[in-house]
């Protein structure tokens with residue numbers, strides 16, 4: 447096996463890719479047409495003949511990487527995907543080759559151990575009780591938190607809501623979903639939650655939206671009214687979901703007050719912290735999650751703000767028993783679920799998956815490299831930069847920002863209609879100078895920056911503003927010429 451030689455080739459190619467990205471020598475994005483990608487990479491040839499190793503591997507990788515979008519690039523301000531730390535990629539690689547999974551302990555003691563440790567590490571950050579590492583203690587001392595790593599925040603949200611439903615309707619797995627269930631969401635809730643309502647047979651139309659303020663944050667003073675109205679309709683909400691933070695503009699709901707309301711009304715509180723729960727590691731921004739410890743469940747993606755490659759999302763519960771009982775179905779899986787004397791722990795009953803990737807390696811290797819302080823500093827930097835950029839843009843006469851950022855997400859627009867913002871983003875993407883997105887917020891289209899790369903500075907934002915102004919002028923000129 448040309449193992450070492452090929453690994454060296456891969457490492458060198460990635461090193462070039464990384465350096466070309468951080469130095470901005472190559473464009474952040476360069477989308478070739480699909481047919482060209484398939485042709486240029488000789489996929490057909492290799493699929494038939496094989497032999498992708500050595501010199502051929504090197505040539506192939508150079509082409510392949512040239513067609514990649516560059517997340518480490520300072521001009522990468524696109525989606526909420528991490529610019530991964532190389533150590534996290536190494537962890538992913540090691541697990542990929544050993545292929546130890548974390549569904550059952552005997553298929554990956556190191557992988558399970560790592561995941562179990564990480565769940566405890568996260569539980570502690572939330573303020574929940576860590577699970578004991580010995581079976582005897584687990585049986586004796588039932589009062590502790592629990593969690594599992596799954597493939598993404600969407601799946602984690604779905605799993606959380608399924609568990610909340612089991613808590614409200616204990617025989618749901620046998621009898622099916624009652625027709626009067628509902629979910630309480632802020633209108634800026636992530637669309638995976640509406641999808642979950644569909645998957646669970648609750649139906650998106652049964653969702654009831656709670657009132658929010660002009661930034662899209664839940665208004666605790668209006669919760670009572672919304673809740674009462676929902677009950678009067680004959681609906682039974684399985685949970686109230688709060689954002690920490692919202693996807694569109696990155697605003698945190700007031701968790702503390704929401705949690706008090708949920709406790710008073712014995713309502714399951716689920717916190718969607720897919721993006722913003724990582725602020726728990728920051729001394730400066732951790733306060734945004736004040737009250738999260740009073741919630742019942744939390745989703746926390748590592749592949750967004752913890753420099754971890756996709757996908758690695760934690761579903762965490764204050765009380766592990768809900769997680770250990772909430773996904774039970776009496777199918778015959780006795781070959782997996784027998785009461786065996788075992789030295790470890792199985793995760794299989796905590797997820798919708800059967801074979802479950804070893805996801806601990808993705809996060810642990812970066813945590814092990816930087817330490818939690820290092821990750822906290824990264825959050826501080828990215829959140830702080832969004833504020834600096836806001837202070838700069840908000841002062842400009844031809845620009846406006848709808849909200850002051852609370853995370854590393856910043857929305858703004860240049861004078862002009864929604865189409866102008868869309869056209870600007872299109873032009874930027876075509877030129878490959880900056881990769882940004884747009885978002886619809888309170889009925890208007892905004893440009894949206896997500897600060898993921900550690901290499902982005904305020905100077906890049908000033909340059910981007912200059913680019914946007916130039917594009918706008920050229921769009922105006924084009925429009926005038928069309929009129930003449």
Ligand SMILES: *Cc1c(COP(=O)(O)O)cnc(C)c1O
Nearest residue numbers: 598599600636691693718720721
């Ligand atoms: C990204 C995000 C999700 C979805 O997570 P994936 O890991 O992309 O599936 C859900 N909720 C919020 C608030 C998010 O930001």
